[in-house]
Amino acid sequence: xxxxxxxxxxxxxxxxxxxxxxxxxxxxxxxxxxxxxxxxxxxxxxxxxxxxxxxxxxxxxxxxxxxxxxxxxxxxxxxxxxxxxxxxxxxxxxxxxxxxxxxxxxxxxxxxxxxxxxxxxxxxxxxxxxxxxxxxxxxxxxxxxxxxxxxxxxxxxxxxxxxxxxxxxxxxxxxxxxxxxxxxxxxxxxxxxxxxxxxxxxxxxxxxxxxxxxxxxxxxxxxxxxxxxxxxxxxxxxxxxxxxxxxxxxxxxxxxxxxxxxxxxxxxxxxxxxxxxxxxxxxxxxxxxxxxxxxxxxxxxxxxxxxxxxxxxxxxxxxxxxxxxxxxxxxxxxxxxxxxxxxxxxxxxxxxxxxxxxxxxxxxxxxxxxxxxxxxxxxxxxxxxxxxxx
Numbered sequence: 001x002x003x004x005x006x007x008x009x010x011x012x013x014x015x016x017x018x019x020x021x022x023x024x025x026x027x028x029x030x031x032x033x034x035x036x037x038x039x040x041x042x043x044x045x046x047x048x049x050x051x052x053x054x055x056x057x058x059x060x061x062x063x064x065x066x067x068x069x070x071x072x073x074x075x076x077x078x079x080x081x082x083x084x085x086x087x088x089x090x091x092x093x094x095x096x097x098x099x100x101x102x103x104x105x106x107x108x109x110x111x112x113x114x115x116x117x118x119x120x121x122x123x124x125x126x127x128x129x130x131x132x133x134x135x136x137x138x139x140x141x142x143x144x145x146x147x148x149x150x151x152x153x154x155x156x157x158x159x160x161x162x163x164x165x166x167x168x169x170x171x172x173x174x175x176x177x178x179x180x181x182x183x184x185x186x187x188x189x190x191x192x193x194x195x196x197x198x199x200x201x202x203x204x205x206x207x208x209x210x211x212x213x214x215x216x217x218x219x220x221x222x223x224x225x226x227x228x229x230x231x232x233x234x235x236x237x238x239x240x241x242x243x244x245x246x247x248x249x250x251x252x253x254x255x256x257x258x259x260x261x262x263x264x265x266x267x268x269x270x271x272x273x274x275x276x277x278x279x280x281x282x283x284x285x286x287x288x289x290x291x292x293x294x295x296x297x298x299x300x301x302x303x304x305x306x307x308x309x310x311x312x313x314x315x316x317x318x319x320x321x322x323x324x325x326x327x328x329x330x331x332x333x334x335x336x337x338x339x340x341x342x343x344x345x346x347x348x349x350x351x352x353x354x355x356x357x358x359x360x361x362x363x364x365x366x367x368x369x370x371x372x373x374x375x376x377x378x379x380x381x382x383x384x385x386x387x388x389x390x
Contacts, residue, residue: 053080166306174361193237219268245285
């Protein structure tokens with residue numbers, strides 16, 4: 001859909017210069033030399049209005065209030081020769097997206113402001129399309145966010161959840177790979193059976209085989225009774241093998257056999273135990289590089305790549321960092337039986353600007369620390385202690 005831009009400017013040469021600066025873009029541009037003509041065409045629902053502060057029949061402020069009352073979805077940029085701070089404040093308070101001072105750089109600034117607003121409109125439209133294509137957003141309530149990136153993840157979950165396909169989830173540490181795996185299980189036909197998560201990086205290498213496959217009594221010194229492994233625990237349900245890139249190459253061979261044969265044997269036994277288990281794997285490593293280095297079996301790599309879901313970094317999820325921060329703020333105040341708290345504008349800006357190298361996991365720990373340390377119900381920038389500033 002072609003963005004529609006209204007230019008409201010009584011100086012015809014200046015209006016033409018603005019329109020000419022936008023020719024490189026695929027926009028539909030209309031010029032109006034007074035406010036009344038623009039209002040008579042407002043039914044065309046422009047995406048953006050560039051609005052001169054002083055017009056022959058209306059002030060820009062009057063038009064701003066009229067337009068936002070009729071259609072608050074229209075983005076308005078005020079352009080003015082007036083530099084009074086109060087005018088700027090009033091303009092933003094009444095819903096304008098930008099205030100540009102008329103000087104030698106004004107038209108370039110206006111062009112860039114329009115370009116940025118169009119990009120935001122495109123993102124919003126893409127989110128709306130993705131939201132409409134999603135059957136039921138409430139099914140994925142544990143996956144918090146409204147960004148295009150996260151809606152694409154939800155669409156992939158929706159596509160694969162009711163199959164038995166192998167799924168591999170990739171993404172940096174702390175992005176929420178286990179939450180996505182659990183969402184797949186919870187919305188599948190296996191939902192009434194167990195979801196068993198195994199973090200392979202947290203288990204000593206010499207214990208992983210026993211952890212996954214179990215053992216018989218007497219299988220080794222100290223095996224005083226039979227032990228059921230994680231695969232058997234997950235029977236009928238889903239096993240989630242997190243950080244599969246950490247698995248020893250010898251155990252990779254055994255896992256490949258399990259995937260191919262769909263059975264296991266406990267340590268100390270020759271008896272085959274048939275499995276009905278869905279397998280979801282996850283990694284924060286580049287497995288193709290691990291294959292090249294000889295640290296990961298190529299045949300296993302291709303076997304577990306059944307359906308790929310990549311979880312974006314928190315910094316790649318736009319305003320989701322604020323959505324998540326507010327969500328965890330509410331969760332932790334309830335958990336610790338505290339009065340509700342909220343962030344002021346300075347705190348929100350600081351949260352948006354932080355790099356979050358630990359992704360959502362870092363944000364969760366950070367917000368709980370803030371909740372416990374802050375004395376006021378209004379959390380300011382001063383209350384925020386980032387891990388890299390301690």
